Amino acid sequence: MLTLGSCYTEVIVDDVIVDEVPVQTRQVLHAYDLWYVDIESTQGLGEVPFLQRAFTLSFVSGLLYANNNLSGIGKTGNGLGIRVGYYDAGGGILEIDHDVDGIWSFEVYNINGRTLELYNRRSNTSYFLDGYQRSGFDYDRLFYENIELLLQEYEVWEKTYASETGYLNEFDEENFLQFYQGGTGTRFRSSVDPVGTPIPNIVWDYEGFYEIYNVQNDETLKTLTLDYTFMGNDYFELYVIDDRTVELYHPDSGTVYEFTGRGYIQYLKSGENSETRKRKKSDHPTMDVKRKRKPFSKG
Template identity: 45%
Template sequence: MLPEDTAKIPFLQKAFTITFDHRVLRANNNLAGIGKDNGGYGVEIGSFFTRGNVLEVQHRTDGVYRFDVVQVDATTIDLYDLGSNLVYRLVGYQKHNFNYDMLFYDNIRYFLQEYGIWRKVYSSKEGALNPFDSENYLHFVMGDEGLFKSSKTAPDVPLSSVFWNFHGRYTISNIHGENNVKLLELDYGRDIERFELRVLSNDEKIELFHINSETTYEFVGNDFIAIFRPKSNLEEQTRERFKDILPTVKHKIQKP
């Protein structure tokens, strides 16, 4: 869902999916655990009403929006915001043929940002010694796309005591022929650390296979950031989402 203007409608900009469910408006705003809330339709974010071609949305926090609904084809509609010149295009699916995994991996950088800190919990005995061995924490900054932080702070300290030793840029690429493995590159200035990135354990753990040293690391996500999750005691933040078009590279998978 992308607007045709630089202005934005917050609840549409945050959402990965929108569902109109018997006057209840639902959305999947987080990638971690996507497809599990309310039968896959997401959390309740408001209500909606229709009159002719006009859709009125009453969002719990963003207020009231009115749209002119234009059918593009059998599965596509355009929402024209009557209060601005914004247009959002929605493509419809039946739940049984919607690919949650594809949505997840196409937008995986947002998943990495949904945890305030990633804590290293495992390093394999296999693999050569390398500088990344001393990195114990990672943070992928929400709101500053492509910025990461890393820390050599000792393991198992209170997370509030973690000191970020380094700030750098990161990129994520598709790997030709692979759906669930991505190439993650952390730019440390003089060196670029390259990893095969996999997601494990109920969307709470990631595996980083260091390509040069053939060392495997596992990081667990802490401080989950809920993007509008009603009645949640988790930290909540807003986030603007833009369609990701990841570059595709040729890379021979080194870890089965």
């Protein structure tokens, strides 16, 4: 690894040679609009709270911005997210004064010109950031790598479309889904209340555990199983249409459903929601299946 504070090393970012020691770290941080926090690459057993919550960071003239939500990403704050603190950088050291989590110091290492390592001695933990310009950011990758968190960003998901093709099945009657983290795992509830029912008035008819699976050799497909208490399972191919719409394809019946998020839960800098939801390395099991449907084509 190459520390950005070395007095004798030139750092090249986008063909710009940075050789002035006091501004090396700052100039590297400014080279990209967005720094994606690659939580899968984190090393160490500690934790930096605001890095554990953020999907992206942006460093703009001493102000630190973060995208803590998937819904609205790319639009909130002109793509940068919300302001969460201040920073100062130089000589290979990044100091962050977070509005809620306080002051944190990081040693900054340049891995390959586009990837940075932020090492925090207090927690003995390294976070890795991948640089992107806003116009080239891979939102598909972001949604699919963090799909469980997207499902939990809304109080409920309301069925807004069901294809006319497909065999009748019991899931046709279910109009609302809710996904949440329970004490014993990932849980869901569903309701057959009419579409348009106000969220506080929804009566939950079924409940159980849900599981999201990766699919071998297919990064843009996830599968979802709903394990109903006392009622067996439902299996779906799960596709992201946009940041508040998902598609569930039910292979057993051949029916396509769309669900739209209602009751947006915003994860700001602090508060109960932010404390209970943190990103973590994926532990989704993998299925060896082939997709049965191309997404997004209604009919």
